[in-house]
Amino acid sequence: MPRAPLAPNHRPKPSSEAAARAVRGLDRLVADPLAWHWRDGAYQDYVGAQFSRAYGPGPAARDATGKPLPADPIRTEIEPYRPQARPEDSTPARLVGPEGANRPGDVLGLQKALSAVGRYVFDIAGGERAGVYSEALKSAIEGFQAEAGAQMDGAVAPGGETAPLLRRVLWPDGGPMTPRSAPPPPLAGAPVPDDPMAEPLLRIIESADKKKKERGEKKKERAENIRAELERAASMPPVAPPTFDMAENRVRVIKDGDEARFTIEDNPDADDSPRPWRIGFFGRFAVREHDPIIARVSEDAGVDPDLVRAIMYVEAADGHYLKGGWLADKLEWSDTIEPMNVHREVWDGMAGVPASRFDDPEENIKVGAEILKRIEARLDKKDRTVEKIATIYNSTGRERVSGYGARVARAYRERPWEKDR
Numbered sequence: 001m002p003r004a005p006l007a008p009n010h011r012p013k014p015s016s017e018a019a020a021r022a023v024r025g026l027d028r029l030v031a032d033p034l035a036w037h038w039r040d041g042a043y044q045d046y047v048g049a050q051f052s053r054a055y056g057p058g059p060a061a062r063d064a065t066g067k068p069l070p071a072d073p074i075r076t077e078i079e080p081y082r083p084q085a086r087p088e089d090s091t092p093a094r095l096v097g098p099e100g101a102n103r104p105g106d107v108l109g110l111q112k113a114l115s116a117v118g119r120y121v122f123d124i125a126g127g128e129r130a131g132v133y134s135e136a137l138k139s140a141i142e143g144f145q146a147e148a149g150a151q152m153d154g155a156v157a158p159g160g161e162t163a164p165l166l167r168r169v170l171w172p173d174g175g176p177m178t179p180r181s182a183p184p185p186p187l188a189g190a191p192v193p194d195d196p197m198a199e200p201l202l203r204i205i206e207s208a209d210k211k212k213k214e215r216g217e218k219k220k221e222r223a224e225n226i227r228a229e230l231e232r233a234a235s236m237p238p239v240a241p242p243t244f245d246m247a248e249n250r251v252r253v254i255k256d257g258d259e260a261r262f263t264i265e266d267n268p269d270a271d272d273s274p275r276p277w278r279i280g281f282f283g284r285f286a287v288r289e290h291d292p293i294i295a296r297v298s299e300d301a302g303v304d305p306d307l308v309r310a311i312m313y314v315e316a317a318d319g320h321y322l323k324g325g326w327l328a329d330k331l332e333w334s335d336t337i338e339p340m341n342v343h344r345e346v347w348d349g350m351a352g353v354p355a356s357r358f359d360d361p362e363e364n365i366k367v368g369a370e371i372l373k374r375i376e377a378r379l380d381k382k383d384r385t386v387e388k389i390a391t392i393y394n395s396t397g398r399e400r401v402s403g404y405g406a407r408v409a410r411a412y413r414e415r416p417w418e419k420d421r
Contacts, residue, residue: 021076026073056329078337087113089113092106097153110156242259242261254371254396265400270403286312286339301369307372311372337364
């Protein structure tokens with residue numbers, strides 16, 4: 001079955017409230033973190049099936065992928081998601097409940113487990129979101145607790161009584177347990193010769209190996225340049241902070257908090273027009289989803305919250321094409337973590353946050369805000385513009401404003417996350 005299409009950019013206005021409600025529901029399915037954060041293949045199949053069920057065949061307007069879409073859905077009822085549960089889904093790593101940590105992975109596991117026992121309706125089209133603790137999930141937990149004779153508190157703790165009861169209902173024989181913290185299994189060797197995907201996959205892997213070797217040679221050359229820049233800085237009289245333009249040195253002083261000066265030139269040719277594949281829906285969703293965190297973290301860091309919003313919007317709206325990279329994840333080519341697209345190796349330990357916690361949205365935004373704060377502090381006052389700060393945030397060694405910086409500055413001015421389309 002084909003994967004779910006992208007959210008439509010341009011779509012005829014539905015002719016009835018029922019049709020409009022179905023369209024909104026389909027948009028929620030596409031925007032849910034199961035599709036673009038966890039990249040769940042079964043969920044993507046489910047979303048594709050709901051689009052096919054709603055629209056069926058027939059030419060009309062087209063969505064962002066070029067797929068035909070009529071003005072109105074043929075069917076306006078969207079089925080709830082019915083995921084398969086695993087034994088470990090019933091046992092969160094930390095407390096889930098009204099006073100719990102409610103980590104997205106733990107909440108998602110319980111949503112799947114309670115859906116499997118028929119207690120929870122995983123109605124994403126109706127407003128439920130994967131990994132988000134809600135009143136509906138609380139009611140489902142309480143309903144199961146009442147049925148099982150456990151304390152009704154709407155919470156599931158790692159060592160509490162609800163988790164083993166839930167697991168026993170789902171898997172009377174126990175079932176194999178996989179620690180939630182365990183990494184995904186590696187690829188089991190090269191593809192078999194009769195696999196039709198074998199040859200293209202091998203070509204991709206060979207190309208990656210070749211590029212890795214080329215990067216190693218370039219790293220040696222850059223190491224010499226970095227060393228030379230450090231030696232020049234050490235020889236300068238201590239009248240003003242040293243100037244660093246090499247990306248590696250800029251990263252080092254940002255992480256260590258050392259005094260330094262960054263230089264970056266204006267670029268009137270920097271193109272601020274949206275990328276052809278931009279899907280504004282993803283950008284608006286990301287900013288609105290995380291806005292309470294943005295406001296709190298920005299105030300603590302002393303940075304402009306709209307700068308954080310503008311960067312998050314551009315990363316989500318223009319970077320969505322990376323969200324389906326299952327092969328990149330398998331081969332560990334995915335280096336950056338949303339919502340602020342923080343590079344796991346480069347910024348590991350930044351602001352006291354290890355890379356293992358970059359998947360926590362609050363920690364991720366905290367790291368991104370601290371990077372922005374330290375970049376701004378190392379620019380001359382005349383250079384402390386949105387486009388220059390964003391350019392260095394995106395590519396630390398840049399010495400001229402880039403198209404990315406120009407696009408962030410435009411988003412900062414126009415505030416697209418506040419608009420409906």
